[in-house]
Amino acid sequence: MNCHFVHTHLLFYLDQEISPGEKEGLETHLGQCSSCKSLMEKIKPVYEQAGEPVSPSDGFFERLSSLPPGEKYPVRHSLHFISFVRRIAAVILFMLASTSLTLLYTSGQKQPTQYAGEEPFFERYFHELDEELADNDYYFLTATH
Amino acid sequence: MQAPGELIHALQQGDEKAYATLVKTYGQMVYSTAFGFFNNRTDAEDLTQEVFLEAFHSINKFRGDSSVSTWLYRITVNKSINQLKKNKKREQLSGSLIPGGERTMWGHAKSPDAISENLERRHILHTAMDTLPELQKTAFILHKxxxxxxxxxxxxxxxxxxxxxxxxxxxxxxxxxxxIHYYTT
Structure with a gap:
């Protein structure tokens, strides 16, 4: 019995699928070869995981069996709902953020500068318009005479 | 407990209690198989739900040629293999989008984030199982x-x-x- 035999029969030894003679020889080799022994000690607990019982989350089967037959994915439905709420929240946040940014930008903008002694634009405009109209009245008055 | 024949008959009649009995009787069996394929509680639970949904919708096609458990095992295996293929495609796509995102076969196994030794051992086993051809993997899961x-x-x-x-x-x-390759290199 040598290392090669151990390497090619390791899992079959663990599953007790080798002959009694092979088993005895393999165990004798493991007693003499530290590297094969170490390998066996590492692989055995890994391979044994395959037979370990597994269980779902608490109450999974109760939830599943209490559903009306053919009911679709309660977990996924709730996930879809959460995803929907998240999307709505993201849209609202985006709108709030963009509105506040716009407000910040406009409030920070410079107002048209008005110099001391200068008439505001509209006032100046109406003033000029009045003057023009007054001139025209004078023209009409002079023309009628 | 209902006999399988009675259970199937009741299901075909749309009996809600029979559906609950089906889940209670075969739920763990379906879940264990699904877990063998996915090594992940969430995916195994999702697949278990899909198996019972499929079973409910196709109950009228069940002719009783095989046992209820064999029929459910078949649905579980087929659905698991299909889902794994989809996952693999998705992983390949996301992997190809990440520059240098190539993962080694044992990439996660030596991660310090492993919650416990048993989880790490299970991960090592499943990573090795994932390299098996589809039929070998299926037979191994059903057996072990x-x-x-x-x-x-x-x-x-x-x-x-x-x-x-x-x-x-x-x-x-x-x-x-x-x-052996994992532990000797």
């Missing part, structure tokens, strides 16, 4: 996770007894190579 006798595995996989023996034998040889 569900403890099914070879004869029933042959019925589930719709193949011969000798094929199952050969598949499981080759699965063990391949797993052995992968595990």
């Amino acid at each position: 996770y569900d403890g099914l006798p070879y004869k029933e595995i042959a019925q589930v996989m719709n193949t011969s007894l000798s094929s199952v023996e050969s598949l499981i034998h080759r699965a063990k040889i391949n797993l052995q190579k992968k595990l």
